[in-house]
Amino acid sequence: MVKSGVDDATIIQTIRGADAVSFDLSAAGQHDLTSNGVSVKVVTAMKAQAAKNRLPPSTKGSPTRKSLPWSTPVWTRIRS
Numbered sequence: 001m002v003k004s005g006v007d008d009a010t011i012i013q014t015i016r017g018a019d020a021v022s023f024d025l026s027a028a029g030q031h032d033l034t035s036n037g038v039s040v041k042v043v044t045a046m047k048a049q050a051a052k053n054r055l056p057p058s059t060k061g062s063p064t065r066k067s068l069p070w071s072t073p074v075w076t077r078i079r080s
Helices: 008-017 027-035 040-052
Strands: none
Touching (some): 008 040, 027 040
């Protein structure tokens, strides 16, 4: 969108209106974004929207396998 000339306000509005997002917000990803003309305001909006998509912390005991993304390890404590 940036390379197409879309203004920051429109990009941010699109990000905020998205039901689901998948951004590479690693250090390298952010470097790539900013070096390709994406403003700090847009990156900040991306971070905020990505944070909204995180799973809420479990409030009742241990999380189940179904409540976690596949890449998240599940740890079990065994009583001795």
